[in-house]
Amino acid sequence: MSELKVLISRQKIAKRVSELGAQITKDYAGQAVILVGVLKGATIFLSDLARQVHLDATFDFIGVSSYGNRPTPTQELKSGWDSTGEVKLTKDVDQTIKDKNIILVEDILDTGLTMTYLKRLLQARQPKSLKVATLLDKPSRRKLPLEGDYVGFKIPDEFVVGYGLDYAEKYRNISDICVVPRK
Ligand code: IMP
Ligand code: MG
Numbered sequence: 001m002s003e004l005k006v007l008i009s010r011q012k013i014a015k016r017v018s019e020l021g022a023q024i025t026k027d028y029a030g031q032a033v034i035l036v037g038v039l040k041g042a043t044i045f046l047s048d049l050a051r052q053v054h055l056d057a058t059f060d061f062i063g064v065s066s067y068g069n070r071p072t073p074t075q076e077l078k079s080g081w082d083s084t085g086e087v088k089l090t091k092d093v094d095q096t097i098k099d100k101n102i103i104l105v106e107d108i109l110d111t112g113l114t115m116t117y118l119k120r121l122l123q124a125r126q127p128k129s130l131k132v133a134t135l136l137d138k139p140s141r142r143k144l145p146l147e148g149d150y151v152g153f154k155i156p157d158e159f160v161v162g163y164g165l166d167y168a169e170k171y172r173n174i175s176d177i178c179v180v181p182r183k
Helices: 010-027 043-050 073-079 113-123
Strands: 005-008 032-039 056-066 087-091 101-109 129-137 150-154 177-179
Touching: 010 043, 010 129, 010 150, 032 043, 032 113, 043 056, 043 101, 056 113, 087 113, 101 113, 113 129
Parallel strands: 032 056, 032 101, 101 129, 129 150
Antiparallel strands: 005 177, 056 087
């Protein structure tokens, strides 16, 4: 892989994550929350965010994969992946969420298809509340109208890796968010 360029430094990420945690702590004061991370990209964001949320908080995880013809990593890099919108659940949460405060924690909102599917799925189980925290947001790519309730950074239409985000499963363990050059 050619040079990765830092888009958002680890220091900026840490500052913003602590602001989001403070906001969540304030919004849910006196209540319990379940942070539901979307595997695998959100795991690092969830682990940092959770430590900035000073509430009675527990974790859960949900896994999805998209149907359709997956592009090669090179195609994905060039034009992103316009999935068909059909999302398959690969791992459900481990508990009932009825009457609970749920915060879905995601790495990035892109077309919005994944999160729209997940919100619909969980909303049907009648949680007390359901909100979305996302580290990154690429609003210019949206196909379905969807907004995060807690958004770390809005970014342009670039392919990014690091801090949980991958390119062909690699680079999740980089501490900064970096742009993969499209060349
Ligand atoms: P959506 O359904 O198009 O909103 O897809 C969101 C998912 O696409 C994210 O959870 C990521 O797994 C993936 N994704 C979108 N943009 C990027 C990117 O720039 N880098 C890495 N993964 C991305
Ligand atoms: Mg993801």
